[in-house]
Amino acid sequence: MSDSSCHSLPRIDPESLGESLLDGRQARWAIDGLGALDVQGDGRAGRLLLTHGAGAGQDSAFLVALRRELADAGVQTLAIEFDYLRGMREAGRRRPPPRVDRLVEELARWCDRMSQHAPSPLWLGGKSMGGRVASLLAAREGAAGLVLCGYPFHPPRRPESLRLDHWSSLACPTLVVQGSRDPFGTRAQVNGYALPSCAEVHWLEDGDHDWKPRRASGRDQAGLLREGAQCIAAFMGRHR
Numbered sequence: 001m002s003d004s005s006c007h008s009l010p011r012i013d014p015e016s017l018g019e020s021l022l023d024g025r026q027a028r029w030a031i032d033g034l035g036a037l038d039v040q041g042d043g044r045a046g047r048l049l050l051t052h053g054a055g056a057g058q059d060s061a062f063l064v065a066l067r068r069e070l071a072d073a074g075v076q077t078l079a080i081e082f083d084y085l086r087g088m089r090e091a092g093r094r095r096p097p098p099r100v101d102r103l104v105e106e107l108a109r110w111c112d113r114m115s116q117h118a119p120s121p122l123w124l125g126g127k128s129m130g131g132r133v134a135s136l137l138a139a140r141e142g143a144a145g146l147v148l149c150g151y152p153f154h155p156p157r158r159p160e161s162l163r164l165d166h167w168s169s170l171a172c173p174t175l176v177v178q179g180s181r182d183p184f185g186t187r188a189q190v191n192g193y194a195l196p197s198c199a200e201v202h203w204l205e206d207g208d209h210d211w212k213p214r215r216a217s218g219r220d221q222a223g224l225l226r227e228g229a230q231c232i233a234a235f236m237g238r239h240r
Helices: 003-008 014-023 061-072 083-091 100-115 129-141 165-169 221-238
Strands: 027-031 035-040 046-051 075-079 122-127 146-149 174-179 199-204
Touching: 014 027, 035 061, 046 061, 046 100, 046 129, 046 221, 061 075, 061 122, 061 221, 075 221, 100 122, 100 129, 122 129, 129 146, 129 165, 146 221, 174 221, 199 221
Parallel strands: 046 075, 046 122, 122 146, 146 174, 174 199
Antiparallel strands: 027 035, 035 075
16 A cells, blocks of 8 residues: 555545445545545454554555454454655655644544445554554544554553553443553553453463564464454454
């Protein structure tokens, strides 16, 4: 998914978008005024507006594999990228994301547009930073539910800088899928947090921030991705 490819993508009108989502058609479109939308999965377990992490977009190996596993488990993903990432690709160099409040507003525009045409209520979620943005929007405006993959509870090596102030405002079903060794929040650290009753944490044994386990664990990343996706689908199905 790149900015240059967005210009060549077909446009889709709102009515046709809703029909395509209902049909479970895998496709990529350009959404006027917003950017590229990548749809995968039939939605029998629910629909998830999915964002990405700070330094890599929807074409990252992690998100490509996760979307495939989610589709196999029945979750339809509506994958988007923030404007700054497209600008980063155009410039050919990395740049930091803008202030998180700007990303929240951008996600709100996507959510407003997609919610008008989705056949069922949209869940919000994402990888790392994208999950944080989704949680901030859900705390502000509500959501059908949240899926947070590798939530950045704090910056690495700075466990005192927690990103949980807005969690007390969350009221929707919230699932965190976290590697037990994630430097943004290990199992030992997160188990000590007072999370709201609407939130559940599923631990992927020995996984890091990208759900990669150590070889000595006897597990592999593909297996943890599949486990995570199946857990997400089951959680969304329970809260439909």
